[in-house]
Amino acid sequence: MLSRKSFVVLLAMLGFSNAGPLAYGICQTGCNALVVACYAGAGFTFGTVTAGAGLPVAIAACNAGLGTCMVGCVAAGLTPIP
Numbered sequence: 001m002l003s004r005k006s007f008v009v010l011l012a013m014l015g016f017s018n019a020g021p022l023a024y025g026i027c028q029t030g031c032n033a034l035v036v037a038c039y040a041g042a043g044f045t046f047g048t049v050t051a052g053a054g055l056p057v058a059i060a061a062c063n064a065g066l067g068t069c070m071v072g073c074v075a076a077g078l079t080p081i082p
Contacts, residue, residue, distance in 0.1 A: 024077030031069035038062035 032046075039046040042058035049059050 020077045020079055024073055027073035027076045031066055031073060035062050035066040038065060
């Protein structure tokens with residue numbers, strides 16, 4: 001059985017339990033894997049296309065999807081996970 005002192009220490013530590021940065025990194029990796037697949041499906045290599053007047057519509061859609069995915073990762077990064 002936990003002593004009162006051990007219980008108080010355990011409760012104090014619960015506030016510091018946080019895996020948010022790890023979850024954020026995992027989420028970012030997943031987003032990047034998806035955009036690489038999207039670019040490959042459009043016949044391009046991720047990281048080699050620059051935005052400009054001649055930007056293909058498929059690449060613009062991939063970039064929009066990447067932005068949406070990464071915005072979702074912010075929630076994963078800010079959510080405390082004990």
